[in-house]
Amino acid sequence: MTTKSSKASLARQLKDRNITVPRDASIKQLQHRLTHWEEGYGYLFRLAIKRGRQHSIAKHLPIDKICWIPNSAFARAIFNSRYAYFLGRSPEAPNGVLTLDVPEDYGEEE
Secondary structure: OHHHHHHHHHHHHHHHOOOOOOOOOOHHHHHHHHHHOOOOOEEEEEEOOOOOHHHOHHHHOOOOOEEEEOOOHHHHHHHHHOOEEEEEEEOOOOOOOEEOOOOOOOOOOO
């Protein structure tokens, strides 16, 4: 019973922040969104500089794919890194675009 109310409470908090709630998300996934995601449109990026990226935040971006990253400090760090082309903003990931979530350990390593 506690799990249900915790899950419902997390979902309510996400909805209050206008953050989408996945249908079959676990409590851990909901907590991750609540911790890292922010209200607003996500960012669309494509890796611009392949060399030297392994020592920067851009190491998380795949080569030759467009990625959608939710509005977050992680997305802004990639935006400011100059390792990626900024392609626009979107409320959700468009069809055919890879969704890249904020890494679990983000904030600890960067």
